[in-house]
Amino acid sequence: MTASCDVIVIGGGSGGSAFSKRAAGYGAKVVLVERGPSWNEQGQRTGAGPGGTCVNVGCVPKKLMFMAAAHREMMVGELATAKGYGFTVPEGAGKVQWEALQQRRDEYVKKLNKNYTAGWQKEGVEIVEGTAQFVDSSTVEVQRKDGSKTTLCGKKILIACGGIPDAPPIPGIEHAINSDGFFELKKQPKKVAVIGAGYIAVEMAGILHALGSETHLYFRGDTVLRRGFDPFIVKLLMEALEHHGPVLHRNSQPSRITKQSNGLLTYTATEGSNAEQKVYTDFDCILLAIGRKPVTDQLGLQKCGVLTNKSGHIVVDAFENTNVPGIYAIGDATSTGFELTPVAIAAGRRLADRLFLGEGRARIAYEQIATVVFSHPPIGCIGLTEPQAKAEFGEANVKVKQSSFASMLYAFNDDGKKVKTGLKLVLKMPEERVVGLHCIGPYSDEMMQGFAVAVRMGATRADFEASVAIHPTIAEEFVTFGGWGQEKNGDQVRAQLPPYLKPKPVLSDFATGAALGAAAAGVQAPGRGQPRIQPAGEPLAH
Numbered sequence: 001m002t003a004s005c006d007v008i009v010i011g012g013g014s015g016g017s018a019f020s021k022r023a024a025g026y027g028a029k030v031v032l033v034e035r036g037p038s039w040n041e042q043g044q045r046t047g048a049g050p051g052g053t054c055v056n057v058g059c060v061p062k063k064l065m066f067m068a069a070a071h072r073e074m075m076v077g078e079l080a081t082a083k084g085y086g087f088t089v090p091e092g093a094g095k096v097q098w099e100a101l102q103q104r105r106d107e108y109v110k111k112l113n114k115n116y117t118a119g120w121q122k123e124g125v126e127i128v129e130g131t132a133q134f135v136d137s138s139t140v141e142v143q144r145k146d147g148s149k150t151t152l153c154g155k156k157i158l159i160a161c162g163g164i165p166d167a168p169p170i171p172g173i174e175h176a177i178n179s180d181g182f183f184e185l186k187k188q189p190k191k192v193a194v195i196g197a198g199y200i201a202v203e204m205a206g207i208l209h210a211l212g213s214e215t216h217l218y219f220r221g222d223t224v225l226r227r228g229f230d231p232f233i234v235k236l237l238m239e240a241l242e243h244h245g246p247v248l249h250r251n252s253q254p255s256r257i258t259k260q261s262n263g264l265l266t267y268t269a270t271e272g273s274n275a276e277q278k279v280y281t282d283f284d285c286i287l288l289a290i291g292r293k294p295v296t297d298q299l300g301l302q303k304c305g306v307l308t309n310k311s312g313h314i315v316v317d318a319f320e321n322t323n324v325p326g327i328y329a330i331g332d333a334t335s336t337g338f339e340l341t342p343v344a345i346a347a348g349r350r351l352a353d354r355l356f357l358g359e360g361r362a363r364i365a366y367e368q369i370a371t372v373v374f375s376h377p378p379i380g381c382i383g384l385t386e387p388q389a390k391a392e393f394g395e396a397n398v399k400v401k402q403s404s405f406a407s408m409l410y411a412f413n414d415d416g417k418k419v420k421t422g423l424k425l426v427l428k429m430p431e432e433r434v435v436g437l438h439c440i441g442p443y444s445d446e447m448m449q450g451f452a453v454a455v456r457m458g459a460t461r462a463d464f465e466a467s468v469a470i471h472p473t474i475a476e477e478f479v480t481f482g483g484w485g486q487e488k489n490g491d492q493v494r495a496q497l498p499p500y501l502k503p504k505p506v507l508s509d510f511a512t513g514a515a516l517g518a519a520a521a522g523v524q525a526p527g528r529g530q531p532r533i534q535p536a537g538e539p540l541a542h
């Protein structure tokens with residue numbers, strides 16, 4: 001029995017870890033319960049441990065694989081640029097040593113696991129290793145791996161338990177892997193089917209294809225990334241995938257997986273308008289990436305009365321409050337709709353600021369969250385898509401500046417094999433405030449963060465164009481879309497002040513009528529629906 005503490009945190013992932021360190025830094029007595037570790041004594045991966053999904057089976061190992069793929073892409077394959085720049089690429093180059101890569105990647109993750117634990121200890125966070133379940137609204141029981149149990153009492157409790165990959169209930173599902181399984185692959189698949197159309201399917205299919213596996217991507221609609229991404233960006237992504245990516249299978253629903261007598265796998269899908277059963281054979285790997293589900297069903301929430309929605313996500317308001325006073329929730333387990341590491345971290349830190357610093361207004365601005373899809377090529381975006389902006393402000397009050405071109409990276413690809421870069425600004429008229437910024441193409445991932453600051457600060461097109469460009473870069477297009485003299489994209493010549501001389505409207509002028517409401521549940525993430533703009537009169541989120 002541990003003595004009573006100020007706050008019990010369930011889950012040492014992105015959100016729980018950030019909250020715990022910040023709260024302990026303010027002097028709160030924090031007990032962090034984390035299921036971990038990530039590997040068992042036999043060296044087998046057991047899922048997320050210290051650092052959670054991001055560190056163990058998410059962003060970090062995924063980005064390492066993305067970077068491995070980027071190395072190969074430059075050497076060999078349709079979009080290879082190395083030869084054009086004068087490098088000799090020997091016959092047979094580009095064979096990745098999968099096992100060595102996996103080993104280095106896992107060592108890197110294990111180091112991060114240690115850093116997380118050390119970080120908690122340094123801040124004075126008490127760590128209890130085991131699985132937490134509610135006993136009542138202020139008590140939690142923790143079961144350790146050896147079966148022993150500890151009871152913890154907290155004045156407050158934070159739920160930051162995250163989620164796990166979801167699976168469709170189809171026959172033969174046991175033969176498939178999910179994103180966790182991707183990181184356990186001991187050898188590179190020769191022929192792989194990836195099923196899904198979201199971040200994970202697009203990213204993992206891209207990585208596998210770029211690393212040289214024969215990759216097939218099956219999805220239900222006409223395009224991938226259907227929800228929350230700007231149609232201009234999706235169109236360019238689809239063009240890139242069609243010409244240079246995995247084999248695409250549209251309008252395809254998973255139906256069945258069977259094992260062949262030779263050990264390989266057959267994938268059956270229901271396809272097209274007349275629901276034809278199509279059979280695809282000889283896969284050595286089938287990867288399902290059809291979304292994630294929260295692990296709230298394992299918490300015994302009925303004991304404390306915390307409410308979840310239909311999908312099991314904990315219902316929270318914009319301040320991470322659940323319906324039970326003193327119990328809070330952040331990150332992937334919540335109804336906010338944003339399953340992103342920096343969102344979980346920011347929510348955790350702001351919650352700690354509110355609870356232990358007395359900063360009552362601190363909340364995360366869910367309506368202005370930048371995101372990157374590490375697709376091939378990568379995508380970055382923040383704010384509203386063009387259709388979302390038109391729905392929000394009315395068609396006449398939205399102006400768009402967009403352009404697509406081939407990046408200089410492909411200057412020497414004489415065979416014409418290059419992917420298009422696309423940049424788009426969605427402007428709210430008449431002040432031309434940037435309410436959406438979207439890009440696809442090489443380096444889009446690294447380009448986004450600075451623009452996200454500008455959009456967050458309420459930048460207008462005039463602010464963008466008053467910034468002197470950095471040349472030659474891709475990002476410079478965002479600040480040179482066409483100034484006061486002549487506009488690109490066929491616009492009329494404008495006889496008015498250069499944009500950088502226009503008076504800057506005050507932030508409150510930009511407020512829209514959209515009521516954010518008490519619940520962040522209504523605010524939706526790319527891939528989930530429509531984000532909202534800061535409404536008038538709301539305390540400024542930060």
Ligand SMILES: Cc1cc2nc3c(=O)[nH]c(=O)nc-3n(C[C@H](O)[C@H](O)[C@H](O)COP(=O)(O)OP(=O)(O)OC[C@H]3O[C@@H](n4cnc5c(N)ncnc54)[C@H](O)[C@@H]3O)c2cc1C
Pocket residue numbers: 010011012013014015016033034035036048049050051052053054055057058059060062130131132133160161162163179200295298299330331332333338339340341342344
């Ligand atoms: C393949 C993949 C790639 C991703 N790539 C990106 C990316 O590039 N960028 C990005 O921003 N996001 C990415 N994400 C999403 C990101 O990983 C999550 O949004 C983030 O980790 C959520 O943090 P969290 O704190 O809510 O939960 P988690 O990080 O999942 O942490 C929850 C922790 O709680 C523990 N836990 C659960 N239940 C209990 C219990 N009952 N008792 C004790 N402990 C418990 C778990 O062991 C886990 O460590 C990716 C996700 C995946 C799967």
Ligand SMILES: NC(=O)c1ccc[n+]([C@@H]2O[C@H](COP(=O)([O-])OP(=O)(O)OC[C@H]3O[C@@H](n4cnc5c(N)ncnc54)[C@H](O)[C@@H]3O)[C@@H](O)[C@H]2O)c1
Pocket residue numbers: 168195196197198199200201203219220225226253254289290291292338339340371372373374527
């Ligand atoms: N770069 C990043 O920031 C990054 C990377 C990976 C994951 N993530 C986060 O993790 C979350 C989960 O990723 P995800 O890709 O698993 O989920 P997702 O919600 O992004 O996409 C799930 C996809 O699966 C499809 N789908 C759902 N049920 C299906 C079924 N029965 N059959 C076929 N297709 C089905 C959906 O139409 C959707 O396109 C993301 O929403 C994102 O927030 C972020």
